[in-house]
Amino acid sequence: MTKVMAINSGSSSLKFKLFIMPQEEVITEGAIERIGSDEAVFSYKYNGKTSQTMPIKDHQAAVHLLLDTLTEQNIIESYDDISGVGHRISHGGTYYQDATLIDEQVEQHIDELSTLSPLHNPVNLIGIRSFKAVLPHAKQVAIFDTSFHQTIPEEFHMYALPYKYYVNYGIRRYGFHGPSHQYVSEEAKKINPAASKVITCHVGSGGSIAAIKDGKSINTSMGFTPLAGLVMGTRTGDLDPQILPFIQEQEGLNSQEIKDLMNKESGLLGLSGISNDYRDVEEAADAGNKQAEMALTVFARRIIQYVGSYAADLNGLDTLVFTAGVGEHSDRLRKAVCDSLTYLGVKIDEAKNATDSLSIEAADSKVKVLVIPTDEEVIIARDVIRIAAL
Structure with a gap:
């Protein structure tokens, strides 16, 4: 039985789900919103729904609050209970055709690709660094929105620009929302x-x-x-x-x-x-x-x-x-x-x-x-x- 956290970091939010794997049992889920505000909202589901408003300075403070709450509520015994953290990352560029373990080079690539996904990659990176600081023992994994679409054939992913821009800068169709499209298509196959x-x-x-x-x-x-x-x-x-x-x-x-x-x-x-x-x-x-x-x-x-x-x-x-x-x-x-x-x-x-x-x-x-x-x-x-x- 392994406990894994799925994280989606926004510019002023942190959405989470804690799973028991491989059973895919959700232990708790929720969100911290308005991070950086004196009226941030922390809500989660565990034996009912709990919501509270408080000052939360930044994402690292949000991560501490989340993990301390999980411990205080006996949802986990200690931080060590969480073996892995998966981070949804918007853009993987040409670097990543699949999810990957996060190291310094991966962080650098995510930062570099912020020019292509300016609303998401920078805050995704903040989430990664915040969890790494608090859970150094846990395996951190990047799951890219672009990965599921790597099977798109050339005739659909190429733009009619000079070919050098594809070679030099990787300008092509990447696609996003990959985990969502993957999940619902798999569920559709079960239904039909x-x-x-x-x-x-x-x-x-x-x-x-x-x-x-x-x-x-x-x-x-x-x-x-x-x-x-x-x-x-x-x-x-x-x-x-x-x-x-x-x-x-x-x-x-x-x-x-x-x-x-x-x-x-x-x-x-x-x-x-x-x-x-x-x-x-x-x-x-x-x-x-x-x-x-x-x-x-x-x-x-x-x-x-x-x-x-x-x-x-x-x-x-x-x-x-x-x-x-x-x-x-x-x-x-x-x-x-x-x-x-x-x-x-x-x-x-x-x-x-x-x-x-x-x-x-x-x-x-x-x-x-x-x-x-x-x-x-x-x-x-x-x-x-x-x-x-x-």
């Missing part, structure tokens, strides 16, 4: 053993779609960075690249301001002028806000376009999966998407869709349509056991 041509839609504040053939990713909507593809909470998704130098010249912006515009000010937030949260925009649309309605339509239309494109890449479609916050909980979004896919044989049962059922296709649908809650953490825990040989 005939599943071979699968499209998985991870739709949340960040979003991506993957085309999966016989369990392997062959294409995905995010690209060289997590900015490409779908309309997201604050990210543009795909756009004509000539727009960027045009805005830069017209507005007198520098390169960092352009990056912030694309990553932090666009998407649902930019389109609606209301919020980056789908629920807020949906509420405004229901109240008659036309700009919010437009934002939701654009959001759904991009998903529809990618599903159609990936059905072509797969030469068919037998299983469509929705997951992540919006995908799992918005029947409106799922209906908007599926109602435009009838040409592929997709047909949903609206009563099932309204209750977020596991399987929402109609009896006469030619495509299985599933709503599967994602579990990226269990993929992380499995990789810790495999890579660290625990």
Whole structure:
């Protein structure tokens, strides 16, 4: 019996799950949010749900608080109980095609790749260093969002730039949300053993779609960075690249301001002028806000376009999966998407869709349509056991 921690570090948050492996039993899970604030929130589930507000200076203080709480509540006897820690890392570049044990060189690579994933890699690294300082005995493993998509063939991952940029800088499509796409595609196979041509839609504040053939990713909507593809909470998704130098010249912006515009000010937030949260925009649309309605339509239309494109890449479609916050909980979004896919044989049962059922296709649908809650953490825990040989 081995205890493994799965960690997802955000800029001001730390999400965690503690597993008993290989049974994959979750002992406790929770999050520390608003790190760096006097009103940080620490919540976890263990014999009920506990939540408390307090000052938490930084991620290292958050890690100490988490482990001390686990000890005080007798969830673990001591820090030594935790044999491995798996860290979700956004970008592995060309360096990593699989999870890996973390050493100084791995940390350097993660830091270097922060230029490609500026919202995630830097804070992922903070999480690694915080846990290494407190749990020096534990095996630390990096699990990259990009790894699952390393099976994407050349014709789908290459950009039509001069080839030297691929050779010199590794500019290609990498894809992200790998643990999520992997998990839900594996679960889809359990539900529908005939599943071979699968499209998985991870739709949340960040979003991506993957085309999966016989369990392997062959294409995905995010690209060289997590900015490409779908309309997201604050990210543009795909756009004509000539727009960027045009805005830069017209507005007198520098390169960092352009990056912030694309990553932090666009998407649902930019389109609606209301919020980056789908629920807020949906509420405004229901109240008659036309700009919010437009934002939701654009959001759904991009998903529809990618599903159609990936059905072509797969030469068919037998299983469509929705997951992540919006995908799992918005029947409106799922209906908007599926109602435009009838040409592929997709047909949903609206009563099932309204209750977020596991399987929402109609009896006469030619495509299985599933709503599967994602579990990226269990993929992380499995990789810790495999890579660290625990």
